[in-house]
Amino acid sequence: MRLSELSKQSGVTTATIKYYLREGLLPPGERVSATQAEYDESHLRRLRLVRALIQVGRLPVATAREVLAHVDDESLGRTIRLGAALWSLPHGPEPDEEAPETAVARHEVDRLLDRLGWAFVQDLGSLDPVHRALVASMATLIRLGYPCDIEYLVGQARLMEQVAVHDLDMMESYPAGAEQVEMAVASVVLYEPLLLALRRLAQEEESARRYGL
Amino acid sequence: MRLSELSKQSGVTTATIKYYLREGLLPPGERVSATQAEYDESHLRRLRLVRALIQVGRLPVATAREVLAHVDDESLGRTIRLGAALWSLPHGPEPDEEAPETAVARHEVDRLLDRLGWAFVQDLGSLDPVHRALVASMATLIRLGYPCDIEYLVGQARLMEQVAVHDLDMMESYPAGAEQVEMAVASVVLYEPLLLALRRLAQEEESARRYGL
Structure with a gap:
């Protein structure tokens, strides 16, 4: 055309x-x-x-x-x-290597990946910007004094494993090569807001179920 | 003190x-x-x-x-x-009521909530800013020509239901009243980046499992 x-x-x-x-x-x-x-x-x-x-x-x-x-x-x-x-997509803040809570957060992330058996991303470690973003988010929790309960995180990560299976299944429904990678990139930019909105709505629904109005 | x-x-x-x-x-x-x-x-x-x-x-x-x-x-x-x-937290863009894809998106969201049986949030409809954010995200997908496959969304939403159960269980581990609501607000601001990082890491791990390097 x-x-x-x-x-x-x-x-x-x-x-x-x-x-x-x-x-x-x-x-x-x-x-x-x-x-x-x-x-x-x-x-x-x-x-x-x-x-x-x-x-x-x-x-x-x-x-x-x-x-x-x-x-x-x-x-x-x-x-x-x-x-x-x-x-190469943006990943939020980098960990502050000067801050003492960053070392604690890195240790916690390592313990979490160990429990999950995510050997590939554990081996990559802080080479991976997503790993660094996780350490930075965890360090913020620790710095502000919020709990980063490992059982809560393991539970949520197990659910994210299933989310990722759906994501890759959707990706595979496209012809091979560039088109699949394109879908994966689009899924980060376009489907993340959707997923977060679904989480918030699910919280509202669950709250109404448990407590009424 | x-x-x-x-x-x-x-x-x-x-x-x-x-x-x-x-x-x-x-x-x-x-x-x-x-x-x-x-x-x-x-x-x-x-x-x-x-x-x-x-x-x-x-x-x-x-x-x-x-x-x-x-x-x-x-x-x-x-x-x-x-x-x-x-x-009262920020929720991303509002739907563009002038755009034709917004009506389509609203219909799709309604169909999705119906399938999920989320009657509380369905009744609230666009009174709820999170509902509006979901419509806006869906409208963006449609406008750009990306699929919004209902089976994919139902699958992800079912997982978000389980995420929400963990979220509310964590909230309930705090003493009643203000402290629980404080935790819920903090969980939106502080745990969302963490959850997204876990999703991306899970995608990497699942990709390594399926395709090797």
């Missing part, structure tokens, strides 16, 4: 599409003449992801470009490719 | 404590002389929550004050008091 059709089907203005092309967020179409290029389904899909990252996830253009470079890197194995794409 | 002791035990400077007192975020201590007041455990706890809301949750002072007013409102039943406190 031509640029105008790509714009119509995606609901993105041609000016914005040209901007994404210039910034390298969208691969160029196939040149068919000196002034025209031909786009396909993969452009439509990529455009959808770029909007998710930039308009919804509010990622800076440079970060979005980095995420997309990993999505497209076919030289990587599936887990590493997925990991590299997800790791 | 005196102000200096409250500062020492909480790790919050006396200047900041005085600021919180002036802004009505912390109830005044019991006057023991013209220049001195006495503080207790409830001040220590409240200070912890104020820091969670302002320093971690980055809530504006006015919003934090509103949340705390609901936490303290003993005239309300437990579910309503909890709801009122949680509803």
Whole structure:
């Protein structure tokens, strides 16, 4: 399809599409003449992801470009490719290495991963920005004096294991390669708010069940 | 305890404590002389929550004050008091009532709540800001052309029901009244990042299990 059709089907203005092309967020179409290029389904899909990252996830253009470079890197194995794409997304605060509670939090996270038997992420340790984000969140709890009860966390983590199984099953319902990695990235940006809203609604429902009004 | 002791035990400077007192975020201590007041455990706890809301949750002072007013409102039943406190927290974007996908999203949310049998939140409908946030997130998915597969959502929501059971069990391990509502508010601000980090780690672990590296 031509640029105008790509714009119509995606609901993105041609000016914005040209901007994404210039910034390298969208691969160029196939040149068919000196002034025209031909786009396909993969452009439509990529455009959808770029909007998710930039308009919804509010990622800076440079970060979005980095995420997309990993999505497209076919030289990587599936887990590493997925990991590299997800790791370039923002992850919240880094742990404060000067603070004494960070060491305590790191020890607690280690104990938790041990209990869970999550050997892959335990081996990665603080190489993984998500691991660091977990340590930082735990350190905040400790600093403020809130409990980080290991039994509570093990229980919630076991449920997150099942959430992840649903997530990967959904991902696998897409054709292999780039499209699956695209879905995984989108799922972080687009489905996290949805999941949190469901948790809050479930709390309201459970509260009404237990206590009435 | 005196102000200096409250500062020492909480790790919050006396200047900041005085600021919180002036802004009505912390109830005044019991006057023991013209220049001195006495503080207790409830001040220590409240200070912890104020820091969670302002320093971690980055809530504006006015919003934090509103949340705390609901936490303290003993005239309300437990579910309503909890709801009122949680509803005054920020909830992400509101649905765009002009957009055609919002009507579709509202219908999908209704279908989802019906399937789940969450009658309490379904009755509240868009009175509930969390319900509105769910509609807004769903509308974004639809607008960008991402699937909002009802079976996937039902599956995740069932898991969130179990997450909520753990949440309320933890809340109930605290003495009744204000302290429980305080924990529930803190759990939104402090435990959500933790839960999301656990989901992402679980995805990494599950990916390594399924695909190797």
